[in-house]
Amino acid sequence: MDLIVDGPSIFARNFYAAVAKGKDFGTFVPAEAVTLSMRTLLSLLNPDSNRIGYQFERMLVAWDLRQNPQKNREPKPPEYHEMRELFREVLTAAFQPAHAEHQDYEADDLVATAVYN
Numbered sequence: 001m002d003l004i005v006d007g008p009s010i011f012a013r014n015f016y017a018a019v020a021k022g023k024d025f026g027t028f029v030p031a032e033a034v035t036l037s038m039r040t041l042l043s044l045l046n047p048d049s050n051r052i053g054y055q056f057e058r059m060l061v062a063w064d065l066r067q068n069p070q071k072n073r074e075p076k077p078p079e080y081h082e083m084r085e086l087f088r089e090v091l092t093a094a095f096q097p098a099h100a101e102h103q104d105y106e107a108d109d110l111v112a113t114a115v116y117n
Contacts, residue, residue, distance in 0.1 A: 003045075003056040004114050005097075006107045007063045011037050011087050015080055030079040034087045038094075059097035062110035063088070066103070 014036035022028025045056075067073055091097055100110045 001056045003059045004111050005041070005059065005061045006111050007061045007088065007091075007099075008084070008107045010040055011084050012080075014040055015083060030083045031086070033080075033083045034090060037087050038090060041091075059095050060114055061088070061091060061097045061099050062107035062114070063099060063101040064107050065101050068106055 011033065015033040018030070018032040018036055019028055021032065067076070088099070092099075100114065101107075102110060105113075
C-alpha cells in the first residue's frame with residue numbers, strides 16, 4: 001500500500017493551530033507546528049486510533065513551491081516557511097518518503113495526479 005500526503009495541507013492547519021494556541025497562552029513556539037504536524041500524520045498511521053492504520057510500503061509527500069496568486073491569500077510569515085522546511089526534514093528522517101513538487105501546480109493537484117496514475 002502507498003500513502004500519498006498533501007504536505008502543505010497538514011502543515012498549514014497545524015501551523016495556524018500553533019499560532020492560535022500561542023495567542024491563548026501568550027507564547028507562540030513555531031516548532032510546535034512541526035510537533036502537531038507529526039502527531040497528525042502519526043494518528044493516521046496508528047491502528048489503535050481507528051484511522052488508516054495500514055502499513056505502507058511507500059510514501060509520497062506533495063508540496064507547493066509558491067502560493068497561488070489567484071487565491072488572494074496574505075503572505076505567510078517567515079516562521080511558516082522555516083518550520084515547513086523543518087517538518088519536511090523530520091518527515092524525510094522518519095519515513096524516507098519521495099517528495100513531489102512542481103512550480104506551476106499546487107500539492108493537491110500533484111496528489112490527484114499521483115492517485116489517477
